[in-house]
Amino acid sequence: MGYRFVIADDHPLFRGALQQAIAGFRADCEVLEAGDFDSVKKLVAEDPDIDLVLLDLAMPGASGLSGLVALRGLNPAMPIVVVSAYDNPQTIRRALELGASGFISKSAKLDEIRKAVQSVLEGAIHTPEEIDLGEEADPEVSDLIARIQTLTPQQTRVLAMLAEGLLNKQIAYELNVSEATVKAHVSAVLQKLDVDSRTQAVILLSRMGTDPLSEGV
Known part of the structure; x- marks a missing residue:
């Protein structure tokens, strides 16, 4: 194959x-x-x-x-x-x-x-040769990455859908789960990201958007 x-x-x-x-x-x-x-x-x-x-x-x-x-x-x-x-x-x-x-x-x-x-x-991690990746200079981004790494795959999907502006009922339809299950996932995501609202979660995720690409280019 x-x-x-x-x-x-x-x-x-x-x-x-x-x-x-x-x-x-x-x-x-x-x-x-x-x-x-x-x-x-x-x-x-x-x-x-x-x-x-x-x-x-x-x-x-x-x-x-x-x-x-x-x-x-x-x-x-x-x-x-x-x-x-x-x-x-x-x-x-x-x-x-x-x-x-x-x-x-x-x-x-x-x-x-x-x-x-x-x-x-073959299972390896590939990076361009002769590049020193260094360490993260922004402690807030470092903390955010660590928090994102704690999300389960389903919670990560929910976070991505929140970023797209989907409502709970739309997320429930996409994931084929109940709205109550989606609310539980959203609550877990907010807790793990240490924010109080989905808006704050989306703003936080946006730091993984254009900001990382604009620096050092």
């Missing part, structure tokens, strides 16, 4: 370049493409047999690293490799801390992309 990949990027030319890299990796790969975040979420939610997602951080419908958080909630076991032009050490480190299995710079050559894909499929 061949591998099933998802290439999630809003630029068709770059999706083509990634597909070319994967085609050179193995001949029997199946590649699914998504040009916006809603499309990649749908693919991940409906297909449990995806072996790897190559995710751009700046897709329509996603806000930077919060998109990674949302996909991790949909399928925690599925490897996600972030592919981004925002390849500063801070963004790479935060992506890995939030559950990415690897990071590839958009400036990487095809052979490097194939090598990264191979290493992640």
Whole structure:
């Protein structure tokens, strides 16, 4: 059986370049493409047999690293490799801390992309060579990442849906659970994030959006 990949990027030319890299990796790969975040979420939610997602951080419908958080909630076991032009050490480190299995710079050559894909499929964590990731300089972000890491997959999905502005009844429909169950999840999320309202939770999550990508670029 061949591998099933998802290439999630809003630029068709770059999706083509990634597909070319994967085609050179193995001949029997199946590649699914998504040009916006809603499309990649749908693919991940409906297909449990995806072996790897190559995710751009700046897709329509996603806000930077919060998109990674949302996909991790949909399928925690599925490897996600972030592919981004925002390849500063801070963004790479935060992506890995939030559950990415690897990071590839958009400036990487095809052979490097194939090598990264191979290493992640073998269970390794891939980072660009000769980059010192350093340590988190913002204690608030460090605390937020640690709190997000304590969320269960279902709580992570609920947090992502709160960020999308969904009401409890809409979340209940999406998750096929009762509204009472959703309220319990929301309460647990707020408690773990140490905030008093869903609005505060969304504001907090937004710090994993554009802020991490704007610094050091």
